[in-house]
Amino acid sequence: MKCRHASKGDLDRVCEVLATAFYSEPLHQIIFPDSEKRLETLRNFFRIYVDLASERGGTLLTENNAGVLVYFRPDSMYMNDKERILFDNQLRDVCGSCYNAALTLNNGLEYFHPEAPSHFYISLLAVHKSSRGGSLVSSLFNTLNTMLDREGFPCYAECTRLSTRTLLRRWGYYDAASPLRIEGMPELYPVWREPR
Numbered sequence: 001m002k003c004r005h006a007s008k009g010d011l012d013r014v015c016e017v018l019a020t021a022f023y024s025e026p027l028h029q030i031i032f033p034d035s036e037k038r039l040e041t042l043r044n045f046f047r048i049y050v051d052l053a054s055e056r057g058g059t060l061l062t063e064n065n066a067g068v069l070v071y072f073r074p075d076s077m078y079m080n081d082k083e084r085i086l087f088d089n090q091l092r093d094v095c096g097s098c099y100n101a102a103l104t105l106n107n108g109l110e111y112f113h114p115e116a117p118s119h120f121y122i123s124l125l126a127v128h129k130s131s132r133g134g135s136l137v138s139s140l141f142n143t144l145n146t147m148l149d150r151e152g153f154p155c156y157a158e159c160t161r162l163s164t165r166t167l168l169r170r171w172g173y174y175d176a177a178s179p180l181r182i183e184g185m186p187e188l189y190p191v192w193r194e195p196r
Helices: 008-022 027-031 034-058 081-112 136-151 162-171
Strands: 004-005 056-064 067-072 121-128 155-159 191-193
Touching: 004 136, 008 034, 008 056, 008 121, 027 034, 027 081, 027 162, 034 056, 034 067, 034 081, 034 121, 056 121, 056 136, 067 136, 121 136, 136 155, 136 162, 155 162, 162 191
Parallel strands: 121 155
Antiparallel strands: 004 056, 056 067, 067 121, 155 191
């Protein structure tokens, strides 16, 4: 299956795939405990990152619109004071009473994020439940890895599940460090891939 870069008109669908895929993840159940509000909150929460990636990276979308991979280009994660205030205000508006938990996650990810060497960063990866077990993840990673190898950059990501970390070894991603421990959150599994 082929992938394309999502256009502005695709972004609602991208956020829907992300929200439904992560709805039952333990990490997001902790951050957004209200199960009745979680889906809508996740749509808006992920939209912050998807919009940011539109400016600083991109979102790969499978041709059936069921698989997404959100990434940031090397050295694009830095935010100046004005950008950081804007990001924080968006996070506060979307998360409401869950803001502190969301901020704890964001700050923890930032703390553990490697500074060097320059690298791509996979922020989010999801496949719609009805399409899991097929070729979508393979299509997304083959497309991304082709880009990484062409440009000569490594890539970093954090996995929310040990099984995902193990799965990504098929595409050359290996443990980057011990599991990440962010206060109040489940362990996350950092992975890294060198260009080929």
